Amino acid sequence: MNDDIDQLLRNRVSFLADAGPDEDIAISSRIRLARNLAGHRFPVAADSAELHGICDEVSEAARESGALGCPACFSFDPEKMNELDRELLLERRLASRDFLNRPTGTRLLVKDDESRSVMINEEDHLRIQTMLPGFQLDAVWKQIDELDNQLGSRLDYAFDDRLGFLTCCPTNVGTGMRASVMLHLPGLVLTGQITPTIQGINKLNLAVRGIGGEGTSNQGSLFQVSNQSTLGESETQILERLNTVIGQLIAHEKNARQLLLQRDQFSLLDHVGRSYGTLRHSYKLSGEEAVNCLSGVRVGVDLGMFTALNIHTVNELFIGIGAAHLQKAAGRALNAAERDVCRAALCREKLKA
Amino acid sequence: MLCDICKKNEATIHIKEMHGGETHTANLCAACASEKEKNGELSALGFNLAEMLCNLGKISSVLKPPQEQTQPERATVCPNCGWTVDKVRNFGGRLGCPECYKVFAPMLAEAIKNVHRGSVHLGKRPQSASHDGRAALEAELNNRRHELDALIKREEYEEAAVCRDRINQLKAELEQLTNGEVDHE
Numbered sequence A: 001m002n003d004d005i006d007q008l009l010r011n012r013v014s015f016l017a018d019a020g021p022d023e024d025i026a027i028s029s030r031i032r033l034a035r036n037l038a039g040h041r042f043p044v045a046a047d048s049a050e051l052h053g054i055c056d057e058v059s060e061a062a063r064e065s066g067a068l069g070c071p072a073c074f075s076f077d078p079e080k081m082n083e084l085d086r087e088l089l090l091e092r093r094l095a096s097r098d099f100l101n102r103p104t105g106t107r108l109l110v111k112d113d114e115s116r117s118v119m120i121n122e123e124d125h126l127r128i129q130t131m132l133p134g135f136q137l138d139a140v141w142k143q144i145d146e147l148d149n150q151l152g153s154r155l156d157y158a159f160d161d162r163l164g165f166l167t168c169c170p171t172n173v174g175t176g177m178r179a180s181v182m183l184h185l186p187g188l189v190l191t192g193q194i195t196p197t198i199q200g201i202n203k204l205n206l207a208v209r210g211i212g213g214e215g216t217s218n219q220g221s222l223f224q225v226s227n228q229s230t231l232g233e234s235e236t237q238i239l240e241r242l243n244t245v246i247g248q249l250i251a252h253e254k255n256a257r258q259l260l261l262q263r264d265q266f267s268l269l270d271h272v273g274r275s276y277g278t279l280r281h282s283y284k285l286s287g288e289e290a291v292n293c294l295s296g297v298r299v300g301v302d303l304g305m306f307t308a309l310n311i312h313t314v315n316e317l318f319i320g321i322g323a324a325h326l327q328k329a330a331g332r333a334l335n336a337a338e339r340d341v342c343r344a345a346l347c348r349e350k351l352k353a
Numbered sequence B: 001m002l003c004d005i006c007k008k009n010e011a012t013i014h015i016k017e018m019h020g021g022e023t024h025t026a027n028l029c030a031a032c033a034s035e036k037e038k039n040g041e042l043s044a045l046g047f048n049l050a051e052m053l054c055n056l057g058k059i060s061s062v063l064k065p066p067q068e069q070t071q072p073e074r075a076t077v078c079p080n081c082g083w084t085v086d087k088v089r090n091f092g093g094r095l096g097c098p099e100c101y102k103v104f105a106p107m108l109a110e111a112i113k114n115v116h117r118g119s120v121h122l123g124k125r126p127q128s129a130s131h132d133g134r135a136a137l138e139a140e141l142n143n144r145r146h147e148l149d150a151l152i153k154r155e156e157y158e159e160a161a162v163c164r165d166r167i168n169q170l171k172a173e174l175e176q177l178t179n180g181e182v183d184h185e
């Protein structure tokens, strides 16, 4: 079990480290599918024995079908893991907080390159996930559709002729699909256009969430746009709608950056330069400050201000500065003050030109 | 806590909204919330859907005249998992098992209509599901219509003609199904 975590830790995080379309603004594209097994209670109502049985049934289907590259895939049972290793899965976006909070009977299967994974017994029996760098929902859909077919050929999914895939929460019923793109929108934030933009997108029945702590205000100008409705449209139609809106959003962001350069060039350069200076020369960095500075540096990389600095280095730092990642790298538990010191050291090291 | 709108009634419905990346909570009484809902204002906000689903259940039970708020409805229990109306509400609209969709269908119908853009599944179907049912035909018809628009836009007229033929065939099959149902009655 611990070997698996250590191996995972040595992985490049491909959705951050590899190149993708529109990667200057779109960081990653992800789709999750909710699926349940007919004849079983949903995890919220099931007992421990039933939950463990479901884990085995899904693992078996993955192994037989070769989905996720199983049996050579990672398999994690959170109830047998320590707090730190569990947090690591969260920081790598392989597990949700809800999933890790469940007391028993959960399992996470992950393809060796982390591009595909399945949370067993989160809110639904299966939450299938695929993720790719940049803005490429159609390619992500192709992958997850295939993965879903592999598992679905060996599992009896709960399905209703008119309601589609039956999910624990009726907000996911139908396609069970939640598609999202993580966007870096500093131009819209700095020009004050982000609030009306978010309101506009909400009116189109799409959700916008700030990233960097659920419920808190957004950090680092990172936003996630996703569909809300899962019933009454095909997957392709939902993705088309998302593609159109996100395409427009990317164009807006580009315009906003141009506008900043034309109207207020020195404010933008100052913002980027100070962000870089902080990351390059600090000896104590809080998580929030680091995320905001990384966001500033990312704009500078996009504008061609740092020729020696690669955008993927910056992307990977967003995960590397996480509390669990810092502690795993240090090989021991760290308190908040120690983490700030380690975080600053990591940023200095990685940004050394 | 008093309702944000009328400032008189107790607020029982709490809707989270996102503004500029910050979360605000709107606290409403059932009457004001149902007023907003009727005006279609709720669907324009970026609020927590699970919460709304659960709250809509509350709204409809409040709106129903007392004689219709019958004991049997409140006492509905899913025979498969033991889930109750109270549990649906306490767990934020979540259900206990796939069978619950049938057991709580009347309560769910309105909520599902409010949350989603349609009420019939038009997407992917598991390989094991039947492909000749009405919903399957409707789903394919929807997808083919979509495909036809795209083909015409790309000026691929030969492909479009094939697609149109399939659409007509699907329409005929659906009509046959409808007539069949009438005959059986």
Ligand SMILES: [Zn+2]
Binding pocket: B003, B004, B005, B006, B007, B008, B009, B028, B029, B030, B031, B032, B033
């Ligand atoms: Zn009121």
Ligand SMILES: [Zn+2]
Binding pocket: B078, B079, B080, B081, B082, B083, B095, B096, B097, B098, B099, B100
């Ligand atoms: Zn049930």
